[in-house]
């Protein structure tokens with residue numbers, strides 16, 4: 001597999017990727033060059049400079065994953081990626097402290113005119129009267145967006161004895177209470193805050209959120225800090241508000257257009273502190289995000305789920321820890337299930353029994369659906385597109401959970417209902433790691449789901465196994481293991497043979513023709 005790193009990311013991340021993949025580091029590619037080279041790559045790693053547009057995604061015929069070494073994915077067309085089944089992962093935590101500390105640095109520099117005083121001294125001046133600042137203690141700080149960075153800023157501002165209020169409609173009041181701050185509506189923040197700091201993502205709702213109208217409603221002399229995303233503040237309106245004295249000053253790290261162009265109006269006013277998107281630029285953060293994104297990419301290319309994928313339902317780390325050992329089993333159960341069925345699938349029912357029923361099992365359900373769809377579709381089905389593909393094909397997927405168990409501590413049962421019949425596969429983990437199929441269509445079995453499995457329901461009479469074994473032997477196909485599953489009712493059994501190689505179609509036809517065999521199926525767990 002080939003990985004393209006198209007923005008400068010820490011060598012620590014590149015080294016992780018190089019352990020498993022071919023990695024090309026080609027920073028500063030033009031848009032045209034990116035379009036030309038992208039078809040060669042399975043994964044792409046970017047920071048914020050590379051624009052991963054719809055055109056890039058369309059040209060990326062082999063791309064499976066895009067990794068953003070940082071938080072904001074607004075330089076990636078996530079919707080286009082999702083439609084193509086491309087996973088987008090970010091590194092949401094590696095640069096939180098860096099961006100938080102940069103916000104504090106910007107706020108203090110703004111309050112005490114540090115850059116202006118520094119520039120003046122460089123001009124050989126000594127102007128103590130010109131740079132009178134304001135204290136932070138006792139001032140009201142309004143935080144818009146109380147996520148990771150907003151929370152970090154709140155904690156530090158409290159330590160500086162500021163009064164902190166925050167607006168975030170998607171955060172619970174408990175979070176604010178635990179921090180020791182109040183949640184407020186935007187109007188309260190605008191009317192009360194001496195400092196307003198932004199920690200929101202750039203979305204259609206937040207674009208242009210701070211504009212001429214909102215400045216008009218703010219307390220006179222407010223100071224604004226933006227270390228989140230440029231498009232959230234209207235830069236022309238901010239410049240006007242500074243000139244009109246509504247805003248006493250602004251500290252800005254992020255801009256509507258980056259790199260900033262010479263005609264950016266903020267460059268024309270003095271009462272600003274500007275940095276060229278340096279929020280994440282610490283040695284520690286760059287190693288952190290590069291390592292996190294490299295691990296995410298490596299896991300995704302191995303077919304494993306990634307907790308930081310932004311276009312999949314998020315999975316909490318404690319949930320991932322519980323379900324991770326079951327993911328491979330769940331996918332194999334889906335694969336086995338689809339090989340058993342004939343007819344149009346209407347419904348897939350998933351039953352989770354035991355302790356596993358306590359956690360969010362959506363990702364396991366997706367793994368089963370992925371296992372069902374991959375063997376029958378040309379396109380690659382992954383954790384991102386599996387639910388959408390199932391829905392588009394009219395397959396209803398339902399989950400039932402119960403803590404009750406009979407024979408196993410945990411059991412997953414997959415029931416695939418078609419317009420013709422119903423097939424059921426159940427599986428569990430032995431020794432917490434080893435996935436086993438323990439039931440196929442009502443027959444008790446104990447099978448490791450790997451390589452090739454020949455499944456043959458048959459009439460319960462002597463010689464059946466021998467007949468099939470002889471056919472396989474005639475074609476030099478070695479059997480790694482074999483067992484016979486029984487139901488409660490006498491009359492039929494199921495033979496399950498693990499073959500060490502593929503069983504060609506003519507051989508399967510011979511087996512199916514054996515008198516007493518009630519329809520043999522071959523499952524190839526390596527395909528799809």
Ligand SMILES: NC(=O)C1=CN([C@@H]2O[C@H](COP(=O)(O)OP(=O)(O)OC[C@H]3O[C@@H](n4cnc5c(N)ncnc54)[C@H](O)[C@@H]3O)[C@@H](O)[C@H]2O)C=CC1
Nearest residue numbers: 071072099145146147148149170199200201227228279280
């Ligand atoms: N300057 C820099 O170098 C860096 C900038 N960032 C940017 O900082 C911002 C915040 O990052 P994190 O704290 O890690 O993200 P986060 O996802 O932890 O927090 C964002 C918060 O905004 C809230 N939110 C979303 N839409 C909202 C709306 N319409 N109104 C009010 N609240 C809303 C969410 O509920 C969430 O709590 C992002 O834009 C990110 O891209 C992050 C790292 C470095």
Ligand SMILES: O=C(O)CCC(=O)C(=O)O
Nearest residue numbers: 047048069070071072280
């Ligand atoms: O990669 C960078 O330096 C920018 C970081 C950033 O803005 C983010 O993580 O959202």
